[in-house]
Amino acid sequence: MLRQLHGLPGLLAALFLITLAITGAVLALAPAMDRAAAVIPASGEVSVAELAGRVVAHYPGTEQIVRGPSGGVVVYYSRDGQPGADLVSPLTGEGIAPYEPSPFFTWIKDLHRSFLVDDAGRMLAGVMAAVMVLLCISGILLLVRRAGGWKALLRPFAGSGNKRIHSELARFAVLGLLLSALTGSYLSAQRFGLLPEPVEIGPMFPAEVSGGQPAPVATLGALSNVDLSELRELVFPYPDDPQDVYSLTTSGGSGFVDQATGELLKYQPRSDGSVFQQWIVSLHTGEGLWWLGLILGVAALTIPVLSVTGITIWWQRRRSSGKFPDNADASQADTIILVGSEGNTTWGFARELHASLNKAGFRVHCAEMNALADRYPQASMLFVLTSTYGDGDAPASARSFMARLRDFRGEKTLKYAVLGFGDRQFPNFCQFAVEVDAALASKGLSRLHTIELIDRCSASQFSEWGDKVGKRIGTPLALTYDPLPQSTVKLELVERADYGVAVQAPTSILRFKTAEQGRGWWPTFLPRAGKTLPQFEAGDLLGVMPPHGQGPRFYSLASSATDGVLEICVRKQPGGLCSGYLHGLRPGDRIDGFIRHNPGFRPATGNAPVILIGAGAGIGPLTGFIRKNTERNPMYLYWGGRSSKSDFLYQPELWRYLDDHRLTGLNTAFSRSDERAYVQDKLRQDQMAVRQMVNAGAQILVCGGRDMAAGVKHVIEDILKPLATDVETLRAEGRYLEDVY
Structure with a gap:
């Protein structure tokens, strides 16, 4: 069991761990180089x-x-x-050299932290750090077992070849690897809210x-x-x-x-928390401890060798045993996955579910729906993943399912969940999946989870379904399958409005349209050939591909598809690759972009008040929500900038929305004005009104920088105390949403 606990995660994660190791070793040179260049x-x-x-x-x-x-x-x-x-x-105050972050080290850092795919990559990197903790701990225990006790760890290992190399290198590097993995896991857990992040309120x-x-x-x-x-x-x-x-x-x-x-x-x-946080960062990166960085870098370089020798050892053991992992037998499986597919797309989702359940320790049998057995004696869970063919018909691999179901004698303890795949543009969206769900219920089986329907192979919906099912079965399911990787569309800048130069915070509102495909005469009532963007709403994300092959950067949209433009609000960050690129655009210039839906950041419908809170460029999607508030539901905006004279973003639009009552109330704070206030100060001044709105069912949406969001959360927590509730309770109710960066 211990060997499987060590070997299987290592096999699955080898490529990612090698990437993290090599990039980590390169980054370990940076503190030493900075130290050498400094006086x-x-x-x-x-x-x-x-x-x-x-x-x-x-x-x-x-x-x-x-x-x-x-x-x-x-x-x-x-x-x-x-x-x-x-x-x-x-010593003199004289310049030594221009200071500019190295593009090479910046690229390596992005690869190390997120595999160049932003939050999803950051999450994967965090998971890999946790896997590395598991590998280190299980590896230490295996070394102790092989050496014959803890005291024997200091003696040379017997044997030769890959096993000897693997053991000796592991013994040399394991403490450094464990330190890197523990600190990396800690920082990743903070990044995604699994551990509290110290809030340093100045x-x-x-x-x-x-x-x-x-x-x-x-x-x-x-x-x-x-x-x-x-x-x-x-x-x-x-x-x-x-x-x-x-x-x-x-x-x-x-x-x-x-x-x-x-x-x-x-x-x-x-605060003590801030000091502890700085130590964690230093121990992980070597910043301020250049000598430790070099030690950790050398330890990281052992991972590629450990991966190769580990895989070789596993393959030799597997080949000698004559066994190969495969589907569990239907009579022995505790979990059954049945697939209905016409064009094989659904099989990809089924494979992802199969792999995730296998990793969690379930014995899984996967087959097409036409292969439904009379009974599954050991099974307690049944998952049915099916598409719908044509006008509500069964797909090819499920055409015999309903007939076979009549003879099915499933145990009453068997619980099922149906996941349908389809396209909402068809009138009978996922109709076959709905019929399957009803038919299983009619056989007296209990639902493990209510039926859910996935539109156009949405990877995010599939992942969300996996999270819900994982909670039902008490085992997290990280379902990340995406059969439709994003393709980009040419977007042309048609308009820009610039703010904030006078206060050293250049911020621009940029409006794009899809660039015309081809030239020459074309009837305006006919669509052009080429790629088009899907429907989108304010709060969705525009993925922008910066130059030089870097990974996409995401910006919250301030517009909806019905507005006819893609509108984003972008502050130019010092050394920012993509923000600098966007700020350098002029009308007529083109970029490559795509839409990523963000349904988790939307104002609720209904008459309950909506409180919008933001700072700087975070006003973009909030303005988009106000623009779409044509029902004139109560909507209040708290927003902070630097100066009302130079960076009051969307000022004319906001006055207009106040006049036509799409915006009920506006409260601004400017840090470089006579009042020297921040948005948190305005919330404290209005705490009675905010508390009353929350008590009346208000929803709070926060958009902007991470530090601002932390400060806002702190203030809201204080405001909520008399109501005997807190931010996490509101978050669980869908009444406290954040889009922070």
């Missing part, structure tokens, strides 16, 4: 004030100074209206700013008391604003520094 003063030699003074002397337009985990100091500045970033020497903006004449940064007392080795980030005040302050973040906490008096204001130490 590191002795402890106590340079204060933050001295550093800032030297840097400003060479970079008058300094906006931010950042000290990386490996000790390198980077200045972000503006010169002649153009932003820049340089690696500088803290100090509130100080109300007691002196507003006096700014002093030279090198003379500020609070900065003089901080050694460079403790610095993480120093953000400079907004130019010509005496009420603004320096934002200081150190290894111990964060606060504000008065630019006139040099006094430290509103300092807040880091």
Whole structure:
């Protein structure tokens, strides 16, 4: 059993683990390279004030100074209206070299974290990290068994060949691999909400700013008391604003520094959770611990050899035993899968279900529906996956099923679930599946799960069905089969509106249409040949293929198909490959894109209030929801930006929606205005009204950055306390939805 627990996951995950190992080993070089390129003063030699003074002397337009985990100091500045970033020497303040993240290491990091397929890939990488934990623990136990006890682990192993190589390498690398796998699993579990993520709520903006004449940064007392080795980030005040302050973040906490008096204001130490989180990141990446990174990188390089030797050992053992895994015999199986298919598409879904149940330890027998047996003596579960042929008829592999079912003598303990496949454009959508479900019920069998119908081979619907069934049987089913991989369509930019340049947050509203296929005369009432986009709604995702063969990036749509355009709101991120690409487009330029449906982020129908909360570019899909609120149901928007003069996104549209009552209430917060407020502040000010709306059945939708969403969640939790409920309860009821990035 222990050998199977070690061998089967290793066989299934070998290719993914090799990919993670090689990319991890490459990434392990980055901290050491950063350390080698950095100038590191002795402890106590340079204060933050001295550093800032030297840097400003060479970079008058300094906006931010950042000290990386490996000790390198980077200045972000503006010169002649153009932003820049340089690696500088803290001893002189002079530039060493332009600072720009390596495209190679960025690509390797994306491959390592997500296999270049975003959230699905991140989830897979997290699963692979958990598999690696299992392999390490089971491998240690196998090594102990082979060596003859824990004490014998230090002695050389007997034997030769692949077994000897596998054992010796595993003993050398297992602790490093286990550390990497445990920390990677922890970070992945946080990423997908399985473990709590520490929320570091910084100090509130100080109300007691002196507003006096700014002093030279090198003379500020609070900065003089901080050694460079403790610095993480120093953000400079907004130019010509005496009420603004320096934002200081150190290894111990964060606060504000008065630019006139040099006094430290509103300092807040880091929480224990934040410190622990930083240690987890350092232990996994080697950031700040370059020597550990190199050790973990060397350990990771053993995985390709361990995979090859492990597969060879398994194959030799399997070949010598003469056995090969196959369908369980129908008389011995505890789970039956019957398939009805006309063009073999449904078989792919059945194979995925079969494999997942097999991995979970079930004895599974899979056959076509025409092969229904008289009885299945050991079976407790029956899954029927079937398509519908033509006008509600049975597909080829299920035409004899109904006749055979008349003679079926299933045990009363046998529970069944029917999954239908079809296309909603046909009037008798999944009709045969519905008839099969009713026929099984008429035989006195109990439903394991109510019938569900999948439209156009939707991979997401299949996965959701697997999650529901997994909960029913007490075993998670990760069903990821997708028979219809996304193909891209040419999209042409027809309009853009630009905001936020004045506050260093360039954000654009971009509107695309599908590019015409071919040229020349064509009747407007006839469709053109070529690819077309499926129907979509606001809140769905536009997948954009950036240049140079990178994986797609996803942006929430602010429009529906009935609007005639694909509209997205995109903030240009520093070093952002795709956001920079999109911001560089001009009307007439074309991109490659596709639609990914996102049904989990939609406002509910009905008369209950809907509370929309967002910040920055997160306003895009929220505006799309308002635009579609033609029933004039109660809808309230809380949104935060930087300045009402430069980045009030969708301002004309929102005023118009207020006038025609598609939007019931609008509450904005601008962090670089006189009020210096954030969207969380507005929610606290309106907490009584928010609480009343939630008590009346309101739904809350949050869209924007992850930090903003964490802050909003914290505020909403406080607001909900008098109601004896919390965010997780609302989330379980479908009344608290997030689309964060």
